[in-house]
Amino acid sequence: MVTKKKSRPASPGLRQRRRLQTEEKIFLSAMHLFRDKGFVQTTVEEITRAAGVAKGTFFNYFPSKEHVLGFLIERQKGAVAAHLEMARAGQLPVPEVLKRLGHALTLFPGKSPQMARSVIAAFLANEDVRARISVEMSTGRQAVAEMIRLGQQRGQIRSDAVPAQLAHNFHRALIGTVVLWALDPVSPLKKHLEETIALVVAGACPAAQAPCPPARRKKEAQ
Amino acid sequence: MVTKKKSRPASPGLRQRRRLQTEEKIFLSAMHLFRDKGFVQTTVEEITRAAGVAKGTFFNYFPSKEHVLGFLIERQKGAVAAHLEMARAGQLPVPEVLKRLGHALTLFPGKSPQMARSVIAAFLANEDVRARISVEMSTGRQAVAEMIRLGQQRGQIRSDAVPAQLAHNFHRALIGTVVLWALDPVSPLKKHLEETIALVVAGACPAAQAPCPPARRKKEAQ
DNA sequence: ATAAAATATGACTAGCGGTCAACTATGACC
DNA sequence: GGTCATAGTTGACCGCTAGTCATATTTTAT
Incomplete structure (x- = not known):
């Protein structure tokens, strides 16, 4: 096994789509909040609430608040x-x-x-x-x-x-x-x-x- | 009583001197730490510890960490x-x-x-x-x-x-x-x-x- | 159908800035 | 020297947040 293709051979996959969607939702929510309230004044919880996901999910996509x-x-x-x-x-x-x-x-x-x-x-x-x-x-x-x-x-x-x-x-x-x-x-x-x-x-x-x-x-x- | 001179008529005062000293100590400690570790990585407690005063004292001199x-x-x-x-x-x-x-x-x-x-x-x-x-x-x-x-x-x-x-x-x-x-x-x-x-x-x-x-x-x- | 892997979740932790009621030092006045 | 109001100190405490993680849920492979 040289190529670690794993389980992403030829599937556009529901998961893939969901993942991108979620990432996008979090990103956009963050951007809107940053624009309106500023980085420091915006909490991760607010971002996830606006994106309709749980707080922990944020860190599945971005290793820190700054990384967004x-x-x-x-x-x-x-x-x-x-x-x-x-x-x-x-x-x-x-x-x-x-x-x-x-x-x-x-x-x-x-x-x-x-x-x-x-x-x-x-x-x-x-x-x-x-x-x-x-x-x-x-x-x-x-x-x-x-x-x-x-x-x-x-x-x-x-x-x-x-x-x-x-x-x-x-x-x-x-x-x-x-x-x-x-x-x-x-x-x-x-x-x-x-x-x-x-x-x-x-x-x-x-x-x-x-x-x-x-x-x-x-x-x-x- | 129009002029509220209060109790600061002609005294260089021990208090005054102390106050300036303390302020200077806090300020310098903060500057050194900021220079070495950075603003975010430096805590108020570290600053006061380095200055030899208690944490609360910091806020008698500066209303926030940023104000330093x-x-x-x-x-x-x-x-x-x-x-x-x-x-x-x-x-x-x-x-x-x-x-x-x-x-x-x-x-x-x-x-x-x-x-x-x-x-x-x-x-x-x-x-x-x-x-x-x-x-x-x-x-x-x-x-x-x-x-x-x-x-x-x-x-x-x-x-x-x-x-x-x-x-x-x-x-x-x-x-x-x-x-x-x-x-x-x-x-x-x-x-x-x-x-x-x-x-x-x-x-x-x-x-x-x-x-x-x-x-x-x-x-x-x- | 079922096992395995990916992902979602939110209770939890550690650590921070900032507050405050209790305490102590100072100095004005007698 | 003694007294007392006031300025200044203190550290326990609070509220809040980024980030973690064991567990639950969903998707995919077989």
Whole structure:
């Protein structure tokens, strides 16, 4: 017996379906509660009650409360991959793709300040989740660096910058924007994001664009 | 009796001294533990044990575990004020002052990844602390905006930008750098910070600023 | 039909932040 | 020095929560 196929040979199986259903129910209930009440204020019992299962069932699916949010990683991975594909296709200029990626990545935490705080709290609190996150973030940045490299080849991004470094700065700017908004959600995240991305992308575009002509040089003001 | 001076007329008082001492002991014990073990992993009882007082005493000084870190606000306020003064004095160019401010502000959370996580966790988890933080952050940004305005008058910062917006971006970049480092502390925070600040400051400098940072042009090397 | 495996359940535990009534030290006043 | 109100200390205690686990239930294989 090399392959441990066990008892999952060719059955779509009632169990399989149930399992996925239950997992989905728990996940969605958790997300709604996190969005409305926040991570800390939501108890596992509330989640399971909302999902219509017993408390113990939760831990058959997720090893800890934080791990539910670990699920988001998959979403983000998908988004990054899709945008990399988009960049490769070449229909859109890379800066535009980056802009869209920024919006896509912040879509979920941006659902509510509570949700943003929940995500950050969970990522920070749980050693295991954090470890996984940091790996995925790293590979995600590599993908972004690849997009940037493509943009450089096409003359859409200044080529005197190291792609990996630009990717890192992109990442930092995104995170900073979300966290600052989570701490102090004055206006919609989207607005902050526009500003941030505009800045980063502008800084990454070829020098040619000279967006600062009306710079009155007050030299003599000293 | 209009003035309720009560019993604190001219006494430095043993009580006063004791009170300050105890507060300091609790605060420092907490900081050490947070730095070494992290916020969540440190219990109030551990803190008080390390400080040599009973558990209940903790709550005579801080209304919650999170509030201990609220103390940092004062530090940060001081740092911002000092740097604003520095900028006003005009001995140093404003971009240099901003650079130093960035390092000063991240000094504390940068003591260890655990400490950074602790600060973020505490700020995010407690409603009350967060409210205070966001107020102070806002006034802090105003001060930074003021520095930037000064820099513009002196021709050290491009004047086609809105100071408040630049200040916001400065803030976002700092936060993003610290949070990303807290999630994934690969190299010293200082290094990341240098990069970030260099980028932001470069973006803020008058258009004259040549082509970006000293990046080796990788040419067509793949 | 029946055995075996997968899954669901909720009572239970350990440990935490925070409270509070009882206690002790301080210092103002005589 | 003695007295007493008040500030400050203490640790037993409470309510609550994440996570466990023995048991019960359901599905699947034979």
